[in-house]
Amino acid sequence: MTSTNHDDEPTTGGARASAGTGDGGRRRGWAVTSEGGQELAARGEVSPLSFLREAGAVLRLSEADVAAMAEQVSADETMIINMGPQHPSTHGVLRLMLELQGEMVLRSKPVIGYLHTGMEKTAEELTYLQGATNVTRMDYASPFFNELVFSLATEALLEVEIPPRATWIRVLLSELNRMSSHFLFLATNGMDLGAVSMMLYGWRERELLLDFYEKVTGLRMNHNFIRPGGVAADLPPGWRDDVLRILDALPPALEDYDILMTGQPIWRERTQGVGVITAEEAMALGATGPILRSTGVPWDLRRSMPYLTYDELEFDVVVGTYGDTFDRYAIRLNEIRESMKIVRQVLDRIPPGDYRVQDKKVTPPPRGRIDQSMEALIHHFKIFTEGFRVPEGEVYVAVESPRGELGCYLVSDGSARPYRLHIRGPSFVNLQTLPHMLRGGLVADAVAIISSVDPIMGEVDR
């Protein structure tokens, strides 16, 4: 349970590795990794800079200040415990090491990697058509955004223009996905703070949206629907009625949430003033999305650097004031309302037309022509076996996912597979704010704060 145990037990991998190679291996070669544990070390064994970071100070203090901080409490008054990786409130396999004095958190450190499956390496083995199936599994609560950012990056390298209907379908799906992702947040956030019925309500509303995804894409998650060149298929007949039914069903549910949580004294007591972060800290740590906006910075890529058709749409960027857990909750709740506004505009404005680009380089021929034309059959076969070639180059594209800036850095060497695909996952960067928000709080507040960051571990570890 504690991390201070560095005895030569055969089970502790870190201790074994460092005992075998010593300090020399650290500088010598990359094959030997003897840099030691990733865990939170005991007070006194940790360097001043690391101590400062774990204690949640972004701005620089002098070394003397740090030493004074470290000596205020002696190591035997504190206890280092693991929270996770198997803890229901850590939303997957986040392991958080907390140094506690009684109930108070003095230092903390997220330890991640438990869900690492090498998806960026896998992406180098897949063609651009297959790539969307890989990236969609990263942030599994908002899969459309992953597909979208990958497709936008590929299209930027291909320099193809997407038909308007495909773009509007992408906006529609993005905003519906933002809603379902925020419903998942509201459900788990409520559950973490003891509002157990919220768990059921959140899942209930999310289910409406997932049913719609299933109708459109065939799948509830991991859709592989937004692809380089457009989307996989046109919207099914009757989609407009389905969306209108969802839009009619949600406002009463959101009113219920306001009664159940927003205005409720216990909820406010648990969230207001808990896990405060300032705008300077959030920016220094690279935090984006609701965490940054909760500090009052009105940064939303949909408004600040519009992509797709967001520059033509009317919506508000929701910002907070105090940067606390309540603000982050309220921002997400109200972003659902803004997304509903956007979806209504999409319903009015979505044009008829093609749902994917008619570029022979990228698009397979329609199914009907395959039966008639040998060339079409060969073309279809080539695209699905070899894939299409993407011109050499490198590009970085970002979209505003429910969790912040989701970026895709794509390098092509001119072949049919990405040379390098890097996904800048907002959760991965946002996790760094945890030590800063946890410091000085209670363990019970830690649950609220982790929940308010809304990390999706599939995206953190990739």
Add this chain to the structure above:
Amino acid sequence: MTDDTGATEEAAPAAGDGPELLHGAIVTERHGQRVLHVGRDGYAALVAALRADGYDVCLDVTAVDYLTHPGRSGLPAGVAPERFEVVVTLIAFERRDRLRIRVQVPGDDPVVPSLFEIHPGTEAMEREVYDMFGIRFDGHPDLTRILMPEDWEGHPLRKDYPVGRIPVQFKGAPGPR
């Protein structure tokens, strides 16, 4: 250090006016995105200067291993390609502008200065680059593996790191290929 030819002003091409420079780094533009090319030595100073210019958030630090694709285009004259490239994405909120920095890092000495002092948020990203590519960041407070187990050997996203296969056991299957 001979292999550390980053962006130097004397490396301007002979024809006409030289390349666009920003704080001494060569600027290229492609797909509507501006890219700065800088050597390892000027890298931290460039990021600090850009921060003073209003590029106040470092969004991303990543790397690319160009081992099997050394003859890449996109590098301006005067920037010698190296095996690794550290790629940094900065953003200016006020100006709504993105900037990308590409730093050439030689394969036999993969060390670059850390940006931790300028942008503390690069801490986890630099650990990830170290973990995946074995590029060390000088001045990083806690350069340990972040995604792989700490006793892991090798750096998986390097191009000479093979894609491993774990044989999947099926009943009656003829064994792994």
